[in-house]
Amino acid sequence: MTDTRATSQSVRYRERLWVPWWWWLPGMGVAALIAFEFTLGVPSLPEWLPYAVLLPVAAVALLWLGRTELRVVGGGEDTELWVGPAHLPAGVVSRSAEVPRSAKSAALGRQLDPAAYVVHRAWVGPMVLLVLDDPEDPTPYWLVSSRHPDRVLAALRS
Structure with missing residues (x-):
């Protein structure tokens, strides 16, 4: 199904x-x-x-x-981020930020929380950081590779 x-x-x-x-x-x-x-x-x-x-x-x-697809669907309260088969409602995102290529190694290194949801593609420079505020989800944040993190964040916010 x-x-x-x-x-x-x-x-x-x-x-x-x-x-x-x-x-x-x-x-x-x-x-x-x-x-x-x-x-x-x-x-x-x-x-x-x-x-x-x-x-x-x-x-x-x-x-x-290169099979991984990142998409933002819906609008308003029904907006969701889909990364491959996983999806995240925009309503549970408390903070979001772009992670530039220069800060990528720090975000994936010692600062990385083992419970985070990470979709990293080495050939894609920047990343999107989405901090969650969902008491039912043990995942503290999503860290996702994106060539245009500003467009992802704009689509999630609007």
């Missing part, structure tokens, strides 16, 4: 956390190099077969790494 609430409401902001475009060149290069090694090591294989298998595997792996 799938939850259709996120798709039935109006989407105020949407962002896919894709890997950078330049990762594709080294990713395909490594796959081609491994395929070349297979053609040298297993001469009984047709030369095209390792390429036909490993290049699509590399493409699927890169697409899989």
Whole structure:
């Protein structure tokens, strides 16, 4: 059973956390190099077969790494932040802030609360910090990677 609430409401902001475009060149290069090694090591294989298998595997792996979608849906009191399958009603957010790339290591290092909900993508610089005020939820805050944290926060506040 799938939850259709996120798709039935109006989407105020949407962002896919894709890997950078330049990762594709080294990713395909490594796959081609491994395929070349297979053609040298297993001469009984047709030369095209390792390429036909490993290049699509590399493409699927890169697409899989960028599968996380961040979106803000709804409006007013029904506004929610969805990060992948997890969602957070905007009403339980007591404070919010942008975490710049320069402060990211501190936020993910010794200051990180183990109970926090974290969606970190190393290839995305800034993050969004959402401090929760929900006595029923043991999660103190959400820390989520976003290329445009100002747009996420504006969509959550409006």
